[in-house]
Amino acid sequence: MDNKVVARVSWIPTEQGGKKRFPLINYSTAAHFHYDVADRDWSVVLNIISNYDNYETLCNIEFLFPEKAPGNLLFVGSTFELYEHRKVADGEIIEIEKEEVMR
Template sequence: MQKRVTARIKWVPTEHGGKKRFPIKDYSTAAHFLDSDQTEAWSVVLKINSNYDDYITICDFCFLFPERAPQELVYIGSKFELFESRKVAEGEIIDIYFD
């Protein structure tokens, strides 16, 4: 049985310092969970599932290295921020289910 996680991502608009081009299919970057240590960041992978509506999209969420990732931070309602050289989005886990 495999766990699948869905997240809602709200991107920072370009005119407010966000990305110039938003991901279309897959995207990988650093994420900081608001429930974790302030200096901790984890590499995550997002698979975009919906079109952008008011800078919001729905995606599948996973850690790049799941065997090392803090699974206790992944629960419905868990919030995180995505970073490149700056914050580019805020996210929230909205669903967890098993295949």
């Protein structure tokens, strides 16, 4: 069984120092999870589910290298920040869907 992790991402508006162009399908960047006691940053991949509504979007989120990342950071209510060379968004995991693996 695999888990699909759904997050709500609130992008910082361009005029407030956010991205000039927001991702439409996939996006990979650095993330800092507030619950990471080791205070590390992780590379994540976002797959956009919904279009932008008031600078918010829904997306599936996963670690770029899941075998090296702590799975305990992915739980409903976990919050994180996305960075490029500056902070570009805040996020929160809102749902974890269980997926059956076909054999």
